[in-house]
Structures are given as structure tokens and as C-alpha cells.
Amino acid sequence: MGAESSLYAWESVEKDGSRALVTAAWAFAEANASCEILRLAGLEPDARYRIRSLCGLSVKLLLRQFFPSLPDQAFCVLPDGTELYGAELMYAGLHLVNQTSYGGSVQFLLEKV
Incomplete structure (x- = not known):
């Protein structure tokens, strides 16, 4: 990430190229943080990949206890289950945002469909 980024x-x-596991972590929270673009590598450009967040339901429920206004898409601009081509993920990237009040982390599983 860039020199100014905490991601x-x-x-x-x-x-x-059938699956990929992506982990992203913010070292610290930033006020009014902008969207981070995470460009992936090693995927098949013409293959479609389904993106699933590995942030489990129990973690989401725990976060809701402390942050009731936390949106369902607290870390990724895309909804869970979105399908994108490998080329899109490698060149346009995943758009990530930390909408929590602390340094957070998230994992995504990408599976070729």
C-alpha cells in the first residue's frame, strides 16, 4: 500500500488459480479514511471468482454490540458473494474501507466459479 496507508x-x-485467500489488516484507525485499493495477483484473468468474507457471524454480532451503526459491508465495498473476473481483481482491485473506530482486519476467500 502507499506510504500514507496503514493497510x-x-x-x-x-x-x-482455483482459490485465493486474502488477509487485510489496518495497523491503526484513521479519521475519514478513504477507500484503499488492493490489487490481487496470480489469478486467471478470464476466470470468474466469487468473493466471500470470512468474518464470521459471531464476529459480526460481537462488533454490533459495540458498534450498532456498523454497516454490513464494514470492510469491503462489494457485497458478500459478488463475482468478478480475475482481470478485474488484478487490475481494478478490491476496494477496502475500514469503517470501524479501531484498526481492524478481514479475510476474503475467492473461489473460481
């Missing part, structure tokens, strides 16, 4: 990210892709 750190890791990506692991299956050798055959």
Missing part, C-alpha cells in the same frame, strides 16, 4: 495485506493463491 497491510497478504494473499495466498492455489497453484492452479
Whole structure:
């Protein structure tokens, strides 16, 4: 990420390009933080990938206890289950935003459909 960013990210892709696991973490919260663009690598450009957040329901319910106004899409601009081409994910990227009042983290599983 850029020099001004507090976002750190890791990506692991299956050798055959069928799945990828993406982890993103913010080192600290920022007031009025802008959207971060995370460009992925190693995907098949012409394949479609379904994006699922691995932030479990129990974590979401816990966050709601402390942050009732937290939107369902607290970390990713895209709704869960969105399908995008590998080329889109590698060149346009995932648009991430930290809408919590602390440094947060999220994991996404991308599966070829």
C-alpha cells in the first residue's frame, strides 16, 4: 500500500488459480479514511471468482454490540458473494474501507466459479 496507508495485506493463491485467500489488516484507525485499493495477483484473468468474507457471524454480532451503526459491508465495498473476473481483481482491485473506530482486519476467500 502507499506510504500514507496503514493497510497491510497478504494473499495466498492455489497453484492452479482455483482459490485465493486474502488477509487485510489496518495497523491503526484513521479519521475519514478513504477507500484503499488492493490489487490481487496470480489469478486467471478470464476466470470468474466469487468473493466471500470470512468474518464470521459471531464476529459480526460481537462488533454490533459495540458498534450498532456498523454497516454490513464494514470492510469491503462489494457485497458478500459478488463475482468478478480475475482481470478485474488484478487490475481494478478490491476496494477496502475500514469503517470501524479501531484498526481492524478481514479475510476474503475467492473461489473460481
